[in-house]
Amino acid sequence: MSPISSSAIIELALNLASSLNTNDRFDRLLDTVRKTIVCDAVALLSYHGDMLKPIALQGLSRDTLGRRFLVAEHPRFAALCQSKAPIRFPADSPLPDPYDGLLVDRIGDLPVHSCMGLPLYYDDKLLGLLTIDSLTPHIFEDIAERTLDVISAMASATLNTAFLIEQLEHQADHSQQVVTELTEQAWKRDGGELIGESQVMQQLKQEIDIVAPSDFNILVYGETGVGKELVARTLHQKSLRKNGPMVYVNCAALPENLIESELFGHVKGAFTGAERNRAGKFSLANGGTLFLDEIGELPLAAQSKILRAIQSNEIQPVGQDNVEEVNVRIIVATNRNLKEEVTAGRFRADLYHRLSVYPIRVPLLQERVGDIQLLSGYFVEQTKQKLAISQLKLTAQAITHLEQYNWPGNVRELEHVISRAALKARSRQKHKTIIAIDRDDCGALNTVSNDKLTPSNEVALTNKTAIGINLREETDHFQRQLIRNTLTQTNGNWAAAARSLSIDRANLNRIAKRLNIQVIKSVIEN
Template sequence: MTLLDAVLSLSEAPESSQALQRILRALAQVTAADALSVLAAAEDGSVGVAAQIGLSPAAMGLSFRPAEHPRLRRATLAAGPIRFLDPSEPDPYSGWLLGNAGEIHPIHACMAVPLRVQGRLAGLLTLDALDPHGLGDLRDEDARVFAALCAGALRLDAGLAPALAPGAGEAPGGQALPGRSAAMQRIEREIAMLAPLSVPVLVTGETGVGKERVARALHERSPRASRPLVIVNCAAIPAQLVESELFGHRKGAFTGATAARAGRFEAARGGTIFLDEIGELPLSAQAQLLRALQEGEIQPVGEDRPRRVEARVVAATNRDLRREVAEGRFRADLFHRLWVYPICVPPLRERREDIPALCERFAAEVAAELGAERVDFTEAALRALAQGAFPGNVRELKNTVERAVLRRTLAEGKGAAGRRLVLRREDVDPAETTASGAPERSGGPLVEVGGERLLLGGAPGEEPVETLAETLERARREAFARAFRAAGGNAATAGRLLGLSRSFAYKEAVRLGLIPAPGPRKR
C-alpha cells in the first residue's frame, strides 16, 4: 500500500508541497534512510529544499549551488539514480541532520535521483542513511518510481520547478548541447519532436561536434529512457566480426565461437542502439541492419531462424553518405531508411557564440572532479578561446579547458581541492587556439597588462607548426613533469594533482621517461 499511498498523494494533496511530503513519508517506510529531501531547481541554477524528512526544520528553504557541491553537481548530470561511494566527497547535509549537529561521518549511504519535467531538470530527490548499508535494499527501479512521483508533484506548482537558466546545471535529459546559437535551438526543437517517436534518426556532423550527446538526449527524453542505451562504434569493430558483434552468433558458428553470444541489438531490446560511424559498416552487415529496421528481425551468425528484436536505431556519421551511396560503398535502400529526419550538428567554427557556455560547463565538470570550489575565466582567456580554430570541435575545446585547469593548478603549486581557480590567457595556450592556427612566439618578452601576462614580439611562422598529436604529447609531458616535481617524485601525490590513479600516473611517467623504469625482479 505504500506506493499506492504515494500515488494518491498527487491527486489528494491540495498543494504540491504537501504531495511531496506525503511521497517522502511513503518512501521513508520502505527504506532505512535517516534523511530524505526534495530539492527544487531555481532559475539561477541553484537547488533549494522544498520538502524533507529527518533534517533540521531550519533546512527548509536551504539553497545550494550544484557547482559548489561535487555530489549535487554529479547528480544534476546523472541520467538516473546515482549512489555516492567516495567518502572524500563532502555531504551537503553535514550539520543539518535532525539531532546531529556535527559533521556526517564520511562513510555512510547516500544517493540522489534527478527529477525531470518535460525533459528539463526540475530538482533532485536525495536519501542519506548513517548506516553504510542503509540504502542497500532500495532498488534503482523503485527509486526511479518515487522520483517520477516527486517530479509530478513539482509539476503541480510551477513555482517549485522553474526551468533552469541557460547553461546552468544542464543535465543529459536537459539541453543536449549547451549554447544559445540558432543552430543549437534548432537541434533542441528537433530532439523534442523526434524523441517520443520510434523512427530511426541519422545524426551527421564532423568528428567531435557532439553527435553522441544528441543520441543520448534522444534516448533519455524518450519513453525508452528506462531501458538500455547501447553504444556501438562501428569503426572499432574488425570487419569479420561486425555481424557477430551486432547480431550475435551460435556456438561453433566460426573458429573461436566457443559459446553462443547475444549481440548488441539483443542487449538494446526495448531501448536504443546508437551506431556511431555507421559509414564504416561493411555491405554484408548493412543488409542485416536494413532487415532489422524494416522487419524488426535479426539473424545471429550460424542460426537458421531469425529473431524478433525491438530497438530504436540512432546512427551517426561524419561521412557524406550520399557520396558513399553514389560510389557503391553504402546501400541506397539503407540510406533512405535512415534518412527519415536527419539532425545535422554544425562544427564549432560556425557557432562561436556557444563557446563561452561550453567552456563554463567543462570547467565546472573538471572542478567537481578535482574538488575545486569553482573555476572562472578572465575575459582575455575567454576571448582567446572564442577565437580558437578547434578543428577537433567540441571534443578539442573540452580537452583544452581541462588541460588549462591542470596547468593553472600545477602553476600555483597547490592542490585544487576547495580552491577557486582563475584561468588566464596563458593557461588556455594561445599557440593552440589562435583562429589562424599559427603558434605565437614562446620566446618573446612578457609584459603585465591588467593582471594578464601577454607575449610580445616575434613574427608569424618564426617557429615550426606542430601537429596536434605533437602538441598534445608536449603538453602531457609538461603536465606530468610539473606534477612529479611538485610531488617530489611521489607517484601517488602526482596522481592526485593530475586527478589520476597512482598506477596510471606512474606508468605514464615511465613511458614519458620522467622516472626510470623498474628493473627486473630478483628471483
Template sequence: MTTHPLLQALLPLVDDLSRELAEDERYRRLLGTLRALIPCDATALLRLDGEQLIPLAVDGLSPDTLGRRFAIAEHPRFAALLAQRTPTRFAADSELPDPYDGLVEEHVGHLEVHDCLGCPLFIDDRPWGLLTLDSLVPGSFAQNDLDNLEAFARLAAAAVKANQRLLGLARQAEAEQQLAARFREVAGQAGRAELIGQSAAHKRLLAEIDTVAGSDLTVLIEGETGVGKELVAQAIHARSPRARKLLVSINCAALPDQLVESELFGHVRGAFTGASGERSGKFELADGGTLLLDEVGELPLAVQAKLLRVLQSGQLQRLGSDREHRVDVRILAATNRDLAEEVRAGRFRADLYHRLSVYPLVVPPLRERGRDVLLLAGHFLEQSRARLHLRGLRLGGEAQAALLAHDWPGNVRELEHLLGRAALKALARQAERPRILSLEACDLDLAGTAAAAASSVVVAAEPPSAPLNGDLRQALDAYQRQLIQAALTRNADNWAATARELGVDRANLHRLAVRLGLK
C-alpha cells in the same frame, strides 16, 4: 497614501505572475527585483535536480556559472541552505567554502565572497531549489534582509510554479526524471545525458529532439567530430517510449571488418576461428530498446547489405546459424561523414542511406553556438575543480574572450580537453596551492592548439616553399592551403585519397577546403 517599501519592491514580481513570459526572461526579472530589494553583488536561482543544483538564472556572476552543475555533497553551504526552511546567512568568517568564490564578475581585486545569504524554495511543500545572494563586502546583510528574503522567496516560488504551469514543465520534468532514473537503473549508467546551451541553434536542436523522440522513426544524427552526437542519441532515447529498455551503442569505426558482423548480429560456436561459444549481438541486446550505430559510415559494404535486411524485416541470423531471430529495435545512426556524398562515390548503399535518414538531425558545431562555449566551459571547469580538489576554478576575462574568439575545429570535445589541460598547466605554475585558481588566456594555449591542428592536417608533405607573413591565423591558413594543394596534386585531385594520405576525416577535410577557398 505611502506604500510600504517591501511591498513597493515586490510589486513588479506580483505583476509578472499574470504575464506570459519566456522562462529565462521571467527568472531574469525575478533576480533583478531581488537585487533591487536587497542590494548585493550577485544573485542566483538554482533548481534542485536529484543530488545536484542547476543554475537557471544568475545576475552578477560569471556567465559560465550557468553551465556548472553543483554537486550538493561537494558544497556544504548549499547543503546547509537546503536543510532549512527559512533563510540562512553565512558570515564573513564562516569556515564553509562559498561555491561562488571567483565567480562574482565585479571582484575588484579579490575573488572570495565575504557575505552570503540564501533561502530554499518550496513548491507544494517539496524543496524545489534555492535563491542565493552574495556580497564581496563583509557585513553587507542584516536581520531585516533575512526577513525580506523570506517574504520574497514565497513570491518567487509562486512565480516558478506559475511558469511551470504555463509551459507544462512540471509534468514533463517529473516524467523525464522517472524515465531517466529507470534508464540509469537498467543501463547501469551513472549520469543522465545533458545537453547544455542557450543559443538559438541549441534550442532548435532540443526542439527537434523533442519532436522526434516520441516516435519510432529512424534518426540519422549528423555533425562534425566532437559535437556530442552520442549525447543527442542518449537524449532521444531518454525521451522516448523505449526509455525503460536499453540503449546499446556500437562504434562501427572501432571494429575490424571481420568482427563487425559478429558484433551486430552475434555468432554461434564454430562460426569462425576463436568462436568457442554462442554470443548475442548488439541487435539482440537492444531488443525492445534502441541501438545506436555510431560512425555508421565506416561499415563495410558487405555488412551494409545484411544490416539493410534486418532493418527491413526485423529478422537476423547469427553468424554461422541458419535460425532467424526477430527483434524490435529502434535505430539511431550517427556519422561525421556526408553520407549522400558517400552514396555518390559508391562507398555507401543508397537503399541503406534512405532507410537510415528517415529523420536527419544535424548537430550544430560549437562555433555556431555563440556564448554557449562559456556555459560548456563552466560545466567542464566545475568537473575539473572537483577532480583537482580546488575551492574555486574560474576563467579570467581574457580567457573568456579567447574562448569566444576560437573556431573550435574539435568542437565540444576539444573544449573539454583544452580546459582540463589548462587547469593542470595553471596549477603547475603556482608556487603554492591556491584556494581559487584563475585560468588566463596563456593557460589555454589556443595558438598552440591551432598550430597542432594545422600540423595534423598533413603528415607527409613538403614544407612551405616560401616564408609566410601576416598574423598566426593567416599563416596557418596559407600553410594548410599549400599542403592540401600539394596532396591533391599527388592524388590527381581525388579528395578521398587525399584525405586518407593526410590522415583526416574526408568530411572535415571538405569543410576545411571550403573555408580555405579550395572548393
C-alpha cells in the same frame, strides 16, 4: 531593513504574470530581489537530486551558468538543501563559498562578506535554491523574516510554474518525468547535457524534441568532436524507450570477420572460438535504442545484413536456423557525407533512405555564437572535480582568447584545452585557494578563418581556395598516401602497418580496399 511592501509584492506578481517566457520570468524575479535586498549577486538554482544547476543569475560571471554543482562538494549548498528555512551564514563562516572568485565585480578571494540562501519548496518538494551575496558584512542580519518568507514563496511559485510549463510544452504525456529526468543515475553517468543557448543549439534542441518521442530511425551527422553521441543519448533519453537499454556500437572498430556475430550474436560452435551462445547488439537493445556510431565505415556486405534486420525486425544469430524478432529503434551517426558515399557506391542507397528518415545535423562549435563561455564553465567545473581543486575559474582574458578561436576540433577540442589549461594553472598557483586559468595557460590557439588568416596560412591555402577544396577527396588523398608510405616501410606487412597506424588490421584492410590500395608481391630471380 523594513519588510517587503505590499506594492512590491503586487509589482512582482504583475511582472511574473506578464512575462513572455521562462527566462524573462526568472530575470524579473531576480530584479525584484535586488530591489528589495541590497546585494552584489543573486542566483537561482534548480535542484536535481545531488546536483544544483544555475538557471538565472545576476552579479556572477556568465560561465557560472555552465557549471553544475554537486551538493556533497559544497557545504553551504548542502546545508541549504537540508533546511526548510532561509539560512544566513555568519560573515566569518569557515564553510567555503561556492561562488568564490566568480563575482563579476570582485577579483580574487572573497573577503569577509554576507551570504544567505533560501530553499525553495513547493508541496514539500525541494525545487531549488535562491542565493544572495553581498560584499558588505552583516548586511543581511536585520532583514525581517516575513520579507524572506514572501521572497521564498514567490520564487518557489515562479520555479514551479516554469517546470509545469516546460512539462506541458514538451512532454504532456510524461509530465511527471521532465523535472527528474536529468537526475537519473544512468543518464548522468552515461549521458550528459546539451549545454548551449545559441540560436543553432536552440534549433537542435527543438529538432530533438520533435523527433525523440517517435520511433523513426535517425541519422545524426556532423564533424568530429561536435557531440553526435551526446545528441544520440539525448534522443534516447527523451524517447518513449528511455527506460529500455541504449546499446552503443562503434562500427569503425568492428573486425570485418566478426561484424555479423557482434551485431546479431552467435550460437555455440558456430565458428572456431564460439565456445558459448552470445547475444548480439540487436538482441541487447531489444525494447530500447541501438546506436550505430561511424555507420559510414561499415563494409557493403554488413550494410545489407543491417538493412534486412531493419526491414523485417528480425535477426538470425550466426549458426542458428530460426530467426528472432526484435523491437529496436536505430540511431546512427557519421562524419561522412552519406549522399556522396551512396553516389560513389560505398554505401547502399536503400539503407541510407531507411536510416535517414529524420536527419539531424549537429552544428560546429564556431557556429554556436555565445556558447563557448557556457561550455567552458561546464568543463571547468568538471575539471575542478577531477583534479580536486577547491575553486577553479577562467579569467576574462582567457575567455576572450577562447572565443576568438575557430575550434576545428569542436567541443572535444575545447574540453581538452580546458583540461590542459587547468593543469598548467594549478602548477603555477600551487598555494592558492582559487586557481585562475589565464590566457597563457590555454596555449597558442591560432585562428584560421576566411577573414583572419595568418601570413603562413595564406601561403598554404592560396592555391587550394582559388579552386575550392573537396574535404572528402583531400582526406582520402591524405589517408592513401599515409597508408602507402606505412606499407612501404613495413615491406607490405599489413599487421605491422596496422600496429604502426594504431588501428585494427581488419579496419586497415577495409579502408585500403575503399581507397583502392593493393600490395603486389613479386618474386625476383637471381
